[in-house]
Amino acid sequence: MITGIKHIAIAVRDLDAALGKYQDILGVRDVVRHEFEKARSSEAHFMLGGIQIQLCRSWDAEGRFARYIADHGDEGVHHICYTTDDIAREIAAAVQRGATLKPCASCRVTGPHKHSEGWVAFLQDKLSGLETEFMQVYGPGEGPDLDRRAM
Numbered sequence: 001m002i003t004g005i006k007h008i009a010i011a012v013r014d015l016d017a018a019l020g021k022y023q024d025i026l027g028v029r030d031v032v033r034h035e036f037e038k039a040r041s042s043e044a045h046f047m048l049g050g051i052q053i054q055l056c057r058s059w060d061a062e063g064r065f066a067r068y069i070a071d072h073g074d075e076g077v078h079h080i081c082y083t084t085d086d087i088a089r090e091i092a093a094a095v096q097r098g099a100t101l102k103p104c105a106s107c108r109v110t111g112p113h114k115h116s117e118g119w120v121a122f123l124q125d126k127l128s129g130l131e132t133e134f135m136q137v138y139g140p141g142e143g144p145d146l147d148r149r150a151m
């Protein structure tokens with residue numbers, strides 16, 4: 001079952017400008033910045049109310065966050081990542097309800113596969129314009145470094 005929200009990803013045009021507003025208006029601190037080569041995105045991650053917010057800027061006009069802005073005419077929520085205690089079961093249930101799986105924009109893998117923080121999978125179906133990601137966060141001993149064969 002869905003157990004919570006792991007992160008909310010927001011597509012932005014200018015990462016510094018977007019982050020500056022969160023820092024000025026909401027008092028955000030403790031920001032971690034990432035440059036993701038595979039995803040070709042620059043991101044700023046921070047916690048707000050127990051949920052991680054990810055501000056995401058694509059490097060290329062064809063990147064998924066740039067395309068979101070082009071399609072919607074403005075910055076906005078690109079996807080919500082829900083945590084699940086059993087990603088295989090969650091995905092199977094969603095597919096049974098009519099959902100379609102989508103290849104990961106970074107890895108091109110369709111269905112559950114390993115990322116840095118957990119097993120992830122993506123739905124093709126948009127819910128109110130949003131993409132949906134599922135993550136089964138690694139438990140003790142399940143991290144990616146412990147099983148490189150599966151990566």
Ligand SMILES: [Zn+2]
Pocket residue numbers: 104105106107108109113114115120
């Ligand atoms: Zn992936």
